[in-house]
Amino acid sequence: MSASHDKALDNLTETSKKRKLLKPVLLAAVAGTSFFLAVLFIVSPSAFSEFFGDASAFKPSNPAAGEAVNVPPGPRTKRYDFRLTGADTFYNVMSLLNVPGPEIHSIAEKARPVYDLRQLKKETVIRVFTKDNKWERVEYKFSDYETLVVESAGGIKAYKTELPHEKKAVVISGRIENSLYEDGIKAGADPQLIVALSDIFAWDVDFASDIRKGDSFSIITEMLFVNGRPVRAGRVIGAEMINDGRKYTAIYFQGTDGRGSYFDADGKSLTRTLLKSPLRFRRITSYFTNRRFHPILKEYRPHHGIDYAAPKGTPVESAGNGRVISSGWKNGYGNFIEVRHNNNYITGYGHLSRIARGIRRGAKIDQGQVIGFVGSTGISTGPHLHYEVRINNKLVNPLSIKSAPDRSITGSEKNKFAVVKNDVMSKLEAATVAGSVGERVSKATPLYTPKN
Numbered sequence: 001m002s003a004s005h006d007k008a009l010d011n012l013t014e015t016s017k018k019r020k021l022l023k024p025v026l027l028a029a030v031a032g033t034s035f036f037l038a039v040l041f042i043v044s045p046s047a048f049s050e051f052f053g054d055a056s057a058f059k060p061s062n063p064a065a066g067e068a069v070n071v072p073p074g075p076r077t078k079r080y081d082f083r084l085t086g087a088d089t090f091y092n093v094m095s096l097l098n099v100p101g102p103e104i105h106s107i108a109e110k111a112r113p114v115y116d117l118r119q120l121k122k123e124t125v126i127r128v129f130t131k132d133n134k135w136e137r138v139e140y141k142f143s144d145y146e147t148l149v150v151e152s153a154g155g156i157k158a159y160k161t162e163l164p165h166e167k168k169a170v171v172i173s174g175r176i177e178n179s180l181y182e183d184g185i186k187a188g189a190d191p192q193l194i195v196a197l198s199d200i201f202a203w204d205v206d207f208a209s210d211i212r213k214g215d216s217f218s219i220i221t222e223m224l225f226v227n228g229r230p231v232r233a234g235r236v237i238g239a240e241m242i243n244d245g246r247k248y249t250a251i252y253f254q255g256t257d258g259r260g261s262y263f264d265a266d267g268k269s270l271t272r273t274l275l276k277s278p279l280r281f282r283r284i285t286s287y288f289t290n291r292r293f294h295p296i297l298k299e300y301r302p303h304h305g306i307d308y309a310a311p312k313g314t315p316v317e318s319a320g321n322g323r324v325i326s327s328g329w330k331n332g333y334g335n336f337i338e339v340r341h342n343n344n345y346i347t348g349y350g351h352l353s354r355i356a357r358g359i360r361r362g363a364k365i366d367q368g369q370v371i372g373f374v375g376s377t378g379i380s381t382g383p384h385l386h387y388e389v390r391i392n393n394k395l396v397n398p399l400s401i402k403s404a405p406d407r408s409i410t411g412s413e414k415n416k417f418a419v420v421k422n423d424v425m426s427k428l429e430a431a432t433v434a435g436s437v438g439e440r441v442s443k444a445t446p447l448y449t450p451k452n
Helices: 003-017 023-043 090-096 101-111 180-187 191-200 411-434
Strands: 047-053 076-083 125-131 134-141 146-151 157-162 165-175 216-226 229-243 246-254 260-263 283-286 289-293 300-303 306-309 315-317 322-329 335-340 345-355 370-374 384-391 394-396
Touching: 090 101, 090 125, 101 146, 101 157, 165 180, 165 229, 165 411, 180 191, 180 216, 191 216, 191 229, 216 411, 229 411, 246 411, 322 345, 335 370
Parallel strands: none
Antiparallel strands: 047 076, 076 125, 125 134, 134 146, 146 157, 165 216, 216 229, 229 246, 246 260, 283 306, 289 300, 306 384, 315 370, 322 335, 335 345, 345 370, 345 384, 384 394
């Protein structure tokens, strides 16, 4: 925002103050103001500004037709709302308002104990109020309920304002009629909650092949309420899935080592050596078999793996922690990756469109890490992932593997876990008894925090 722009605006405002109640003059003033604002937007499209005159400077008047209205001069308050792009900085924003560099640094230093203005987030808004072309107040909402305020009156000072807020436990339940994603959204879960549910049960349920119509789910989540309204779901503190008649339960528990993870009702960790599937929410087109008719080679031959149909470019995750033993082209498999895991497991991923950066022989990788992307390289009729598992160098059906939990509740943790478990199970039971499909079956309740 340049000084010439403000001067032009002041001239227009002064002219409007002396306006005559004659139609041509009014029309000219309106047209002039519209033109200026259009130019302002073109010059600085990232800053949307609203201008407010000081109401105390204006007095009601009923002048005779054609009589000039004299308005005493007074301070003018202006508000600038800057919607931030990824390249914007606090220094750049304040420079547009002709704030000197040393003063900008002083504002940032005063604000730092409340919020570091070097950490501005894309698509958020900085609001700046000025009076007589000098900054007066800066506001930046940096969370769902917290706002940084910096004021210049009486010396620069910074503080935080908060809207009334609290975290409560909310239960969301539903039944599968079409897909977990579609029916989860219908039940009131946001996409992040659905992904969290699939992550929690990823070792027990293959969401590409195991989900059946009539399956059901319940999720207990931490919900942030601001001014009494739910605004954002947080951590899942408990969940239940009934898949093909079998019940799976997850209870979030933080052990004595400070590490939080999910356990079943018997206190066994849900984390396993291998995930049930390296892809999410996809369908199986070919199963593990010793005799499958190959669609390209036109002959019967073994198919010792699982084929997952998925669009080209879909991320492929490592089924477990391990090291890459081969990465590159492998005959009919096209782009292929092999990973060695603990307990003599080896997993293979074929027909990839490309291999992720850094996935080379000897590289250490984590369970769930993206290692490649679905494609149709090698001998393939269309985009899909070929996934195979070897145990002691023998190919096995990936869907038959039941790997062991990575830990269990220890003796010293059992009492604490029992309290958390009872709280979660009572909420899940209430959801089962009370809920119809897609209904939030429990009222929000204060979250239980176990005593140390």
